[in-house]
Amino acid sequence: MLAFIWIASMIPGILLNLQSNTIDFDAVAYRTGVILAEDPGWPSSPPWEFYGDNQKYEISRFGMAIAKDSPGVLSQDKVNRFFCSSFMYPDDYQKWAIFGDYPYRFNISVKDIDGGTGQSVGDVLPDRYGYIRRLVKIKGTSNTSIGSAYFVAHKYINNTITAIPSDFNVTRHEFSILINNTKLREEQKSPAYQIDPTRDQIIINITDLRSTIFPGYNPGYIPSIDRSSVNISLTSIKVYKLDGGTLSMVRTFDTPYIDGSSTPKAPPVIVQDNISLIINPRIFDIMQTGYSNVYLNLTFEMQDHAVPPNPLNSSFLNNTLTTPFDYNYHPANVTQPQLRDAVMEVAVW
Amino acid sequence: MARLNDDAQWIILMGFLVSFSLFFLALIINQSTVVGQSTAESVIEFPKNDIRDISHVIKEHAEKNGKIDDRVYHDIINLSIQREGAVVNYTLNTQYYQRLDVFNHSLIHYNNGVTTYSENWTSE
Amino acid sequence: MVNSGGQLYTIEGVAAGLIMLLTAYLVVGATSVYTPGDAHISDMQLEVLGSDALAMMDTPPNSSVTESPLQQIIETDDGSRFRNLFLNYTNVSGYGPKHDIQFSASYTYEAPDTTITSPPINSSRNLTGGEHAVRVTKWVIVNKKLPPLSADPPENRAVLVEVHLWRD
Secondary structure, three states: OHHHHHHHHHHHHHHHHHHHHHHHHHHHHHHHHHHHHHOOOEOEOOEHHHOOHHHHHHOOEOOOEOOOOOOOEEEHHHHHHHOOOOOOOOHHHHHHHHOOOOOOOEEEEEEEOOOOEEEEEEOOOOOOOEEEEEEEEEEOOEEEEEOHHHHHHOOOOOOOOOOOHHHHOOOOEEEEEEEEHHHHHHHOOOOOOOOOOOOOOEEEEEOOOHHHOOOOOOOOOOOOOOHHHEEEEEEEEEEEEEEOOEEEEEEEOOOOEEOOOOOOOOOOEEEOOOEEEEEOHHHHHHHOOOOOEEEEEEEEEEEEOOOOOOOOOOOOOOOOOOOOEEOOOOOOOOEOOOEEEEEEEEEEO | OOOOOOOHHHHHHHHHHHHHHHHHHHHHHHHHHHHHHHOHHHHHHOOHHHHHHHHHHHHHHOOOOOOOOHHHHHHHHHHHHHHHOOEEEEEEEEEEEOOOEEEEEEEEEEEOOOOEEEEEEOOO | OOOOHHHHHHHHHHHHHHHHHHHHHHHHHHHHHHHHHHHHHHHHHHHHHHHHHHHHHOOOOOOOOOOOHHHHHHHHOOHHHHHHHHHHHHOOOOOOOOOOEEEEEEEEEEOOOOOEEOOEEEEOOOOOOOOOOEEEEEEEEEEEOOOOOOOOOOEEEEEEEEEEEEEO
């Protein structure tokens, strides 16, 4: 009898759990939506998305917002890392996004409306579930394409002298790109529009290499040239950092994408026409370049295999005597980060 | 009176048991109302968006020295009281260190009678 | 000496009966507690969606655009653009339940004689008062003549955009 009374008095408790969970699902969905859409996650520096699969247990909370002060603006890098298959469903997400002891099942998705893509993680939806929909923006990456028009306009190639063939002769072919982190931080304070190489990927495309080998080619002075027989070799990409007036080489950048290839190749490498540098924010973060100038120096070498040899040495791409290419907020230099519309949906059951 | 009659102890024990289970049930009832109310309702009642919006509009509009236009400030205060039922206050405290070093400390204050929020902010 | 053994069983029986009754009452009562809660949940979802939509409309797409779509809408009284953008955001399709959302939007400003005026922006349906609507607001700074017929030049003003939204 005592046991019966005891069990009977437990029944409402059990039912209450069932009851409160249907309500709880919406609340948990809401909470998860807020955490993911309005919080940048923890740790913040280096941010959680930099943690590799081996250190993922140091993450304490997911969050896709770019900064605490700009809720609803998501970082592309964080979104990609969040949906990365190296996180286990449901355990990892439960621990760092859903929270609580109850073994919730859920489905989280981010649909990029402007980009037309979607990513999701979780189970197939049942009939009834707690739900929240958040409208967000995804901050796109900035990028630049440096081509022949730009080379000419900024005198990155020596095409002004056309009379004396020897003037074409430039022995060094070194192209340098400046990323002035102090200026990038000061000229745009709002994190939603800031170019922040330590948090967002930047892309630098250098194109038209083949067609600009002999930029000053003038048929009146030089009878013929054979561009296709010249091997353009990218010998190195060195990364320099200017700190307190001293310029020091920090590392080399070994993952350029050559001629539209889908896998990066370490220099030295033969280039036909173009180079893409996709620079991961982790590189800048590891170098601790928060406020210093970073120079990327690309060194090229030319080997002429033409028979007969081309009558001149190339005056190819070289800005050691002029100014480095500045990765800044000028729309003519750099395509600025765009905010794209997206919708985040969280379903919990 | 050869030996003590302990039959009544059962009754007392039962009394305890019943009162404990009643207490337990009361606890559950109490919690059930809390759960029902506090989830969705509290989300609606807590003026997170209002506060964030006020703070955002002030920070966006403030100049580098932390000042905001009188007309705009006036609008914000009056419309807040009339339409949102909230008292909003922005105070700017400028401190000079050695003539050239200026520090602007601002205080954004929000109170709608239930929720009070204050934020310290420094304009750059 | 009276044997109290029978009393023990009686009391126990009564207590157990009481507890069972109470249990039954609680089980029945428990469900009714939550019915109002459910209504709040859909309100909450609607409110989140509405304020998100306004926040997104108040975010310029990149740094070279200085005014957000919402600021432009208020400054040029472009009600149809508001309607397109807002419905576009609120009815955006995902896997979740379809939102057939109606809205009624206005902005509020203070006239020079300190009266508060709320001209309408646009609405997908008139608000009759019978709807179960939630209200979301957004502060916007606009450079505009307020009231529109004022003789003074346009100046920066803070206006409060208010949207009532509800489901059909």
